[in-house]
Amino acid sequence: MPHSSHRLIPSTSSGRLPNKLPNKLLFSIFGVLIITLSACGGASSAASSGPVTLTFWSWVPNLQPVVDSWNATHPNIQVKFSEVTSGQGGTYAKMFTAIKAKNAPDLGQIEYQFLPTFEGTGGLADISQYIPAGTSSKFVGWTWNQVTQGKAVYAVPQDTGPMALFYRKDLFTKYNISVPTTWAEYADAAAKLHAANPSCYITNFGATDPGWIIGLMWQAGGRWFRVNNNAWTVGINDTASQQVANYWQGLVDQKLVKTDADWSDAWYKDLDNCGSSTWVSAAWGANTIISNAPDTKGDWAVAPMPQWTAGGQVAGNWGGSSTVVFKDSAHPKEAAEFALWLNSTTQPVELMVKGAQLYPALTSELSSPAVNTPSDFYGGQVVNQVFGQVSSQVDTQFQWGPTMDQVFTDMNDALGAAVSGNGTLSQALDTVQTKTVNAMKAAGISVNG
Amino acid sequence: MQESINIAQKSPSRSARFKRFWRRVKIPLMFMAPFWIVFLAFFIIPICYAVYESLYKTVRSGLGLGPPSVVFAGFENYAQILHDTNFSTSLLRMLLFGIVQVPIMLVVALILALLMDSAVVRFKTFFRLSFFVPYAIPGIVAALLWGFLYDPGVSPVVALIHNLGLHNFNFLGSNSILWSMANIVTWEWTGYNMIIIFAGLQAIPQELYEASRVDGSTGLDVVRYIKIPLVAPAIVLTAIFSIIGTLQIFSEPSILRTISSNVTSSFTPNYYVYNVAFVNNNFQYSAALAVVLAIVTFVFSFGFLRLTQRQAGLE
16 A cells, blocks of 8 residues: 555644635535536527527538528528438437437428328427428428328328339340349349359448338338227238238348448448449439549439339339427427428429439429439430429338337348348247337327338 | 534534535536436436336237326336346357457557557557557448448458359358458457557556566566556456456347348347337337346456456456
């Protein structure tokens, strides 16, 4: 033990240290600490007259200029935009926490698949009273169904994610493979391509973003959630979904697809070389390829997605999102006004179409020149002509359940295990079905069966 | 002393007694205040809040689309944990991890510390610092760095191994991912543990070495009979830190999950607690999990301490 000097300060304080000073010092120390602690506590929002400031969380690329143009014309409602990571990349977690802590932003971006889950937290504001009559007819019909519950309106639709086939035209030409129109042809193309060039794969079967495979099951006729007699019927492992699972299991088993995690560096790199020579993706995926595979400019083209029956015309949908107003917003009226402007006015919608390649939910824009311009990146193809065509082929009755947070987590875990050979994709669906029904029952939600 | 006797004889009034008491504790309180306020705000209150939350649950009704209600649930959440295979699997996984990784790390740390303490090694300061550098790198950054080295799409290491003919080699496979994490943890913490053991070695009095030399002991004898027994308390300490650290592993799974589909949401107990709260939005159940995890950690670390109390110098 080192003999340190314990007695640097005399232990009896008689007389030496002045008695007046510590009182003040004590208070100032407490004071500083309290101020510091309360500063961590977050903003207080007092509704006052004068300019209103709204906060807005979104991950749509290049949104700042859109918000700027609103701020320039609306001096009394200023929107402060925070660019956040994608919903499942962490923003939903942040939103759940903020809802619980009652410091959520005024406005946020939420995908359709998560709207019922957020409605179930009680964290979204019903903005129906601020929505002028006739608004609903401005949007693609099914999107309005997704944002409403009876008379309540919880969001304003922004875009949709009809799915099509992005493919490397140059490689298909080079290896003399015809563009697949059915899933059987797609599997043949996978084999042919890999045989022609062993480092090339038809696509990446990502197990970490279930939205993608659910979109494929949507196309096949899978119906994960339905309401019958005021209770949910859960069909995660229904026949159509199993068909999709078994199809991909075959490709995974034959090692004809890569299995890098979705949105990982390896996954993005696959887009840029031939690791993913096709990608069945949503309209917004056009931007993903442009931003992450710049070297392949001019090599990609878009066609309708492969069909289960030859000559069929059915498409799936992946994502698409909406603008919500959170319940604790002090200015729901102004927030709703911004949400409506953003998604139902020509100028901002066209800016988003240009900046983020969104496929808008605003019907009047679908035929506009802004949406239907040829894209240099896609070899001059008018990409949205394909999406416009397949958009009408999406089964619009598909419904999302109220516990998608749990469903997506369990899907990730189960698909990941299946892809690494622990069980099959079909068994993964069974697992998620059981877990989902149990979780819903445990939470007190009515479930059939 | 004189003064306090005088005071006691005067038998003062209550308020005067309090005044004197206040005068005596005022300054110590002032010095302790920064610690206690922060400790209360960031440890005690959150722990109490977690225990409180864990006794409630969120109940939804009908289709589950309306605002939920929070009701008292007693120990329901805890009962659920007993049947939660996600949680038990993650604990078992960490047990396996700890049994393999902790001894390896501590043996390496001990050997490095002994080398640093021996007379034969040159540039000691340089080596000591370079072994310690990984500890100074934040855990998230370390996981990211290693993630780049593991990711088959971008890693030069993986490319090299594949070029050597091992085409199926994968750091992120379902059987290898746990050990890839063990590698990150070992890299990060060996230097830290080495410094603790090294400090213990430095405190050994020189006389013992001189005496053993007189008795004719070799260098290895010194290590075996003097150095290791005398740093045993330091080794026990590092082992306890490592046990606690193992049960708290978080940044490795959360970073590697973004590049591998083999990291489940319940890969480690701590990561599971996080996912239940923030991804699945079930704060109450997550709070119960956190409380149970704390108890498990407590049991493991104190159990180990009891097992080793002789070596730790507690007996």
